[in-house]
Amino acid sequence: EVQLVESGGGLVQPGGSLRLSCAASGFTFSDYWMSWVRQAPGKGLVWVANIKPNGREEYYVDSVKGRFTISRDNAKNSLYLQMSSLRVDDTAVYYCARFWSGFAYWGQGTLVTVSS
Amino acid sequence: EIVLMQSPGTLSLSPGERVTLSCRASQSISSTYLAWYQQKPGQAPRLLIYGASSRATGIPDRFSGSGSGTDFTLTISRLEPEDFAVYYCQQYSASPTWTFGQGTKVEFK
Numbered sequence: 001e002v003q004l005v006e007s008g009g010g011l012v013q014p015g016g017s018l019r020l021s022c023a024a025s026g027f028t029f030s031d032y033w034m035s036w037v038r039q040a041p042g043k044g045l046v047w048v049a050n051i052k053p054n055g056r057e058e059y060y061v062d063s064v065k066g067r068f069t070i071s072r073d074n075a076k077n078s079l080y081l082q083m084s085s086l087r088v089d090d091t092a093v094y095y096c097a098r099f100w101s102g103f104a105y106w107g108q109g110t111l112v113t114v115s116s
Numbered sequence: 117e118i119v120l121m122q123s124p125g126t127l128s129l130s131p132g133e134r135v136t137l138s139c140r141a142s143q144s145i146s147s148t149y150l151a152w153y154q155q156k157p158g159q160a161p162r163l164l165i166y167g168a169s170s171r172a173t174g175i176p177d178r179f180s181g182s183g184s185g186t187d188f189t190l191t192i193s194r195l196e197p198e199d200f201a202v203y204y205c206q207q208y209s210a211s212p213t214w215t216f217g218q219g220t221k222v223e224f225k
Contacts, residue, residue, distance in 0.1 A: 033212070045153075045161060045204055045216040052212075059212045062117075095160055102151035102206070104172060106160035 002026040002105045004096050009110030016086050016114070022079040022096030022107055030054075030074040033099040036081050038092035039109075046092075049081065050099070064090075086114045118142055118207050120217035128225040135192040137220045139205035144185045149209035152181055152190045155219075156201045164203075165190065192222075200224055 008020040020036070036048040049070040050059045058070045069082040079096050091114045097103040119142040129135060139150070147168035153161040163172040165181035168188055178193040192199055205217040 044219045047214045102163045102166035104163045
């Protein structure tokens, strides 16, 4: 059974940093593109970042470029999102998702709240 | 960046009705790279359709997708009580930067 379990969310002050993790199981992690998608309270879905299966290329939505870094450890079946210079409008539930012709598998999400 | 516009924003319907949701892209995309999702409150999204018209595993055949170029449609042939939710389209044509539409809410009339 495919499982994606996020962790690392919480309350952080504006300008602060946070690292999200996503533990994957039930599939060959190193075969798949992985992504982070976020959803602000009461709002729609926003794709945040992608990383290739081998981890050598990564892509970001413009609003997080230079502030967020996606990475993966295929030996540990884990995906990460390092977030810095956080802003109030980064407040959202962050989902990790596995991509293969769409996002067929999602984690349960982890809430990041940026507030003073 | 490819922008996806979904319409209408909200649909008020009754069980048993036929539903047609629209997703329009700001530029032409390959139908291979268009997906639809359903999201219920407090849950992660669920993939319904990929490649514009292929149903994902376990999706009932009352859900169907169609379209090409800039205009895509999700149809629910007969609305069931569990289908009241928010629906999103997503493009993955401008790989590898992807976008979602803003969503259409299907609510009880």
